Amino acid sequence: MTDSDLDPHAALGDLDPQDWDAYSQxxxxxxxxxxxxxxxxxxxxxxxxxxxxxxxxxxxxxxxxxxxxxxxxxxxxxxxxxxxxxxxxxxxxxxxxxxxxGNLLAEIAASAMNANCGGRDHVGIYVERQVIDWCRTLFDFPATASGLLISGTSMATIIATKTARDVALDFASRQHGVREARLVGYTSDQAHACLARAFDMIGLGTDALHKIACDAEGRMDLDALRQQIAQDRADGAHPFFLAGTAGTVNTGAIDDLSALAEIARDEALWFHVDGAFGACAITSPDIAPRLNGISQADSLAFDFHKWMHVNYDAGCVLIRDGEAHRKAFASRPDYLAADGTALAGGEPWPVDYGPELSRGFRALKVWAHLKExxxxxxxxxxxxxxxxxxxxxxxxxxxxxxxxxxxxxxxxxxxxxxxxxxxxxxxxxxxxxxxxxxxxxxxxxxxxxxxxxxxxxxxxxxxxxxxxxxxxxxxxxxxxxxxxxx
Ligand SMILES: Cc1ncc(COP(=O)(O)O)c(C=O)c1O
CATH class of the missing domain: 3.90.1150.170 (Aspartate Aminotransferase, domain 1)
Known part of the structure; x- marks a missing residue:
């Protein structure tokens, strides 16, 4: 008796090769x-x-x-x-x-595993946690910081700004939106367009991101920043967010991140750093001092696919307050409940830290690249x-x-x-x-x-x-x- 005698569809639904030798060739x-x-x-x-x-x-x-x-x-x-x-x-x-x-090694293995890294208890989750932990070490973030591997800095920026927005509105914004809140944020006029796009996408609108002029070196003018914050407060707006750039896209300028961190602290603003490519220069002892202040950020967005040369695509967001990060995204329907010590275990799940449920095994190529x-x-x-x-x-x-x-x-x-x-x-x-x-x-x-x-x-x-x-x-x-x- 053949398979097709038992199941009339057996020979039709099989997407695996008929000839594995030919496939291997x-x-x-x-x-x-x-x-x-x-x-x-x-x-x-x-x-x-x-x-x-x-x-x-x-x-x-x-x-x-x-x-x-x-x-x-x-x-x-x-x-x-x-x-x-x-x-x-x-x-x-x-x-x-x-x-x-070297990415080929990892990408072939990841493709063969075809793992969905949104959650559950499997090795992909542990590899990603390891990479995030290395990032915490690299940027001197506390052990309580959280992180997520995503497609790139644009997505990292959306996650960071959404978390900042929800913290500013005590997480009520998750249900009610921003309503009458007049949240405003700041970045330099040399900042990447992904910041304005994130403001658009999280419902604040691009006008709520105030662009501060730069000095001749392309760094945010700190006096102009302080003046704009004061003016916005006087106008009844609610300043909540400040983004510095470590490596502007036009000229590679690095904002004075320590000074920005101090202003953010004084003004009770969320301090974000867009380090898409420049943050990776922390791996060089010669350049790292120019990034002083990066470890004080509330959130950091950067890419492995730029100056670290991991193959596309691979970005990362780190958030100092891991619990706030989780609270800004977590919401599990019944069918995704974490359960027991088997496959539905393995908490925390990445799905609670970003907008994507299904996620590929991006972490493997990053992990392998850093190891290699x-x-x-x-x-x-x-x-x-x-x-x-x-x-x-x-x-x-x-x-x-x-x-x-x-x-x-x-x-x-x-x-x-x-x-x-x-x-x-x-x-x-x-x-x-x-x-x-x-x-x-x-x-x-x-x-x-x-x-x-x-x-x-x-x-x-x-x-x-x-x-x-x-x-x-x-x-x-x-x-x-x-x-x-x-
Ligand atoms: C400073 C800066 N921020 C953000 C981005 C956007 O990064 P991604 O293309 O990974 O979304 C870039 C891209 O070049 C950039 O240079």
């Missing part, structure tokens, strides 16, 4: 390609536009039938060259980490990136065709190409074209921003593969391309 082909991709990450083009033929392949009809494994494997291999380019040492755009091959490399090596790579950015800044200053637009405070250099007689508008058009051309050339990939209203070529270095010569190659290529544009 397919997986090994992809694995070989993945290893080769990392091994040759410094070669060839930075970014390659996705070919039209490949794009067209992503407009096909919903598959209703199965594709054979060999064809599927080939389709996966065919798309691998067309990523963002951030594994390459001359990817200088936005703030992207470079990734590391340790914080000292990561810190050395961070210092090297800062030195490279400073080197680029000096080259720009020494070159008559380039103009430095902001001091190089950390790992970001903002500058522009100049030529005599060009208006601001012409300069913007020229530099914008230059960025486009250098990205298309495949030589390097900077991005753009505005510094004091002026359009800038923005070079961010968060890449453990970048060498000093890479920034020299960038500048030479920009000069050559600018000549071609004339």
């Amino acid at each position: 397919a997986l090994n082909r992809v694995l070989d390609s993945a290893i080769k991709k990392f091994q040759t990450a410094s070669d060839g083009r930075v970014w390659t536009p996705t070919p039209d033929t490949l794009k067209a392949g992503f407009q096909s009809a919903l598959p209703t039938d199965s594709l054979d494994l060999e064809a599927l494997t080939q389709q996966i291999l065919d798309l691998m060259p067309y990523g963002v380019g951030n594994t390459h040492p001359r990817f200088f755009g936005w703030v992207h980490g470079a990734g590391a091959p 490399h340790g914080t000292e090596k990561i810190g050395r790579a961070i210092v090297a990136n800062c030195d490279q950015a400073a080197h680029l800044g000096r080259l720009v200053e020494a070159h008559s065709a380039f103009e430095l637009l902001a001091p190089v405070g950390l790992n970001i250099c903002c500058f522009r190409y100049t030529a005599p007689g060009l208006s601001e508008q012409d300069l913007e058009a020229l530099n914008s074209k230059l960025i486009e051309q250098i990205q298309l050339s495949g030589i390097a990939a900077p991005s753009s921003t505005r510094i004091d209203g002026r359009f800038a070529i923005r070079v961010n270095i968060t890449n453990h593969r970048t060498k000093f010569e890479d920034v020299e190659i960038l500048l030479e290529a920009l000069e050559r391309l600018a000549g071609d544009l004339d």
Whole structure:
């Protein structure tokens, strides 16, 4: 008697391979390609536009039938060259980490386990707790602090601001919303847009986040902050939140976090630090003193996928008052009740610390990455990136065709190409074209921003593969391309 005699669906519902040897060969082909991709990450083009033929392949009809494994494997291999380019040492755009091959080990294991890390008693929960505990140690947070691994700093910021809001309104806001409360918060005008978005998402509105002007170094002006708080109190608003930035996205500036912590204490404000990439510089003894005050934060948001080079995506939120964090999110329906010492045990569950119930085993790649490399090596790579950015800044200053637009405070250099007689508008058009051309050339990939209203070529270095010569190659290529544009 066969299976299908007993169960007419037995042969239909099985998504496992029929031929495990063929499956193993397919997986090994992809694995070989993945290893080769990392091994040759410094070669060839930075970014390659996705070919039209490949794009067209992503407009096909919903598959209703199965594709054979060999064809599927080939389709996966065919798309691998067309990523963002951030594994390459001359990817200088936005703030992207470079990734590391060690992640493959953990991601294969995590995928095979297919664990849902929202809760319950299984090893994924213990791995995540270990990572959070390491983060507490790294940032000198108390043992009572809580934390959660999430997709990135944007999500971490939503969790932190929501907790701060609920603390300010004694948690009644969980049920009633903010009603008439006129909560207002503060950050610098150089802060990342994720803070305003979080204010929007937690029902306060973006106007409730007051942007404080910065000094010439891009750090929040403390007198202006004090004045704004006083003015808001006089106007009958309820100041509740202050966010400092450890590494602004435009120039890498680090706010005076100790001073902000003191102001927050004096004014009874929740003190948050956006350390998306800059907080990771705490792994470097040379840079760590510039982050003094970070350990006094009520909440800290940062990413493993940026300057720590864990593969996308992996961010973290730490909250000093773990009980307040839990109270801001916990709400379990009956079917999720914690129960006994079997699978439904294992409290506390991550689901009580954020908005997601189903969560993948993100913690494994972070845990494995930190074990494989340790914080000292990561810190050395961070210092090297800062030195490279400073080197680029000096080259720009020494070159008559380039103009430095902001001091190089950390790992970001903002500058522009100049030529005599060009208006601001012409300069913007020229530099914008230059960025486009250098990205298309495949030589390097900077991005753009505005510094004091002026359009800038923005070079961010968060890449453990970048060498000093890479920034020299960038500048030479920009000069050559600018000549071609004339
Ligand atoms: C300072 C800063 N904050 C927040 C973010 C948002 O982080 P994520 O993209 O991980 O959500 C970024 C991203 O570059 C950033 O640089």
